[in-house]
Amino acid sequence: MASTRTVDSGAGGHLRLAGVTKRFGEFVAVDTLDLTVPQGSFFALLGPSGCGKTTTLRMVAGLERPSSGSIHLGEDDITLRRPHQRPVNTVFQSYALFPHLDIGENIAFGLRRRGVARQEVKAKVADMLRLVQLEGMERRRPGQLSGGQQQRVALARAIVNRPQVLLLDEPLGALDLKLRRQMQLELKRIQTEVGLTFVHVTHDQEEAMTMADTIAVMNDGRIEQVGTPGELYDSPATTFVANFLGQSNLIRGTVTRADGDQVLLDVYGVAVAMPAARSRASAADAYVGVRPEKIRLVRAEGAVAADGENELTGVVTDVSFVGVSTQYLVRTPWGQELTVFAQNIGVDDRVRTGDDVRLRWVAAHTFALDATVPIDAGADVDDEAEAPVDARS
């Protein structure tokens, strides 16, 4: 039982992945990944299916061995440790509950393997059932529960062991929207209550933004950007992040002046200003970006732009009313269609299709990106959960 002791020891600490690569034959699933997950945080790995996020999770769990690189948990190098010797538990996408055991025994499984005393197991299982609100269900088999209940059992079965890191592999993917919202809140509540480090893999950007303290956006086996949901949304570092997290208007431009804390760009003959701190463009060619809800639409004959505002002109080509807001499509003189979300505050002065308009936004809301990747990277990635990529097949 030497392994039991190693599981219990280890003072905890950050989860660190350094230069982790995973190859399946020719295919590189995860490419020299560097990542630090602070202890006690709710960390989301966000990306489209096939981006390597599940493989990354499986390597942390020990179910997959990295081709190179190392994984540390606090001071311990756990890169080559067997899954059962790691203080890490997983909530699987398919739940993977033990069909031959009842709910109580499913939850007790990890405790029993670690030789926890019978009475203590009983008490802890009861605590867990209360936490996930499944009291009175412990004699039922997994097959007799609904999807949402099974999900909570899977969660309880992992949390009861108080792992240093809890891995969640799209655990809400199979639930319907209402139940998913409810479980998101519950997960967040449980994380706050028990204070474990959660690493949550998801392809659902909304889920990641509402739940996580920190998000790492993954694409093609690499991390595109790490930050708080607000940081990622307000100042995306790459085109992929700009398009994958919410919607973005990206316009091709050229940096004309970069001095001090301001950058000036030329966008099809129009000068656009922005704070230097928000520019990620390393060359003269750049994409100028602005979120649709940051743009104000004014009729062409309206007042002049205020100081510190950028302005473009265009013709409204489409107006769709969506209740709280209205979505406008505006064609610019160079033929690109920009999206504008306007809150429905006023009743009069509605802009109509065919109107000449000016698009204005505060310069500080502008961001600039490298123009080396396609402008629509990450825009149309599959938003639906797919079957997890079985790494062995």
Added chain:
Amino acid sequence: MSVLAVAGTAAPKAAPPVEDERRRSRVPYLLLLPGIAWLAVFFVVPMIALGSQSLQEGSIEDGYTLTWNWQTYTEALSQYWTQFLRAFWYAALATLFALLISYPLAYTIAFKAGRWRNVWLVLVIAPFFTSFLIRTIAWKTILADNGVVAEVMRGLGLLNWTDDRLLSTGPAVVAGLTYNFLPFMTLPIYAALERMDRRVVEAAHDLYASPFTAFRKVTVPLSMPGVVAGTLLTFIPAAGDYINQRLLGSSQNNVIGSVIDTQFIRVGDYPTAAALSFVLMISIVALVVVYVRRAGTEELV
């Protein structure tokens, strides 16, 4: 007026479904009819005939009369109880060996064989392409006194306790039984393992179970339906089998199947043969019921 019209048209429309329902409830019985008829003619009737035969007295020449002579049972049992025990002992050993060989085999085919899986499965089934009888006769050659197997075992001193023979011994009979029923053990276990969700085993590893513990606590319980089916498919026919004993054993290790065969065909003592058949059948049923209850696989039976 319109209400009446609606009611008027609705009423006759409501009637057909009842008729339809009635017809549908008859369908299962119609589908069962061939099976029931077959069982009635070829199982129930012969069974009653056999039961009646076991309680009759007389001879082939003079004919038999039903005298409810229960004494046949007690006499048959007191005379042949060793053959009964031997049959069950051989069947149990063969089942055990078949299980010990089949489980690793099925596990390998299901989880480790990769693209060779189908080749392995064909190899498991291949013996069925030849007659059971011919394969058992082939074993006579394999285990023959001057064959390689016997020579090697003799050289190793493993045959000292059987007059330096391998053929005609109990181990030869058990070997033949094990061989002949191996596919019946392997295939159900393979089927159970193959349809198992492998992610459940990963979950066990994730929850601190070492590979061996995960095997013991998850893989084995989940494959139990296959193990139970396999042991039943092996033990039941092996307990009544007498071909292996006839061809690979000797008069020293007669089993009950042989005795019944002899009583019916050679001696012509029909009541004794019928009584032995009945006892064999009932004891197998009793053993199976106890076994299935203890194995606790309610899904199977």
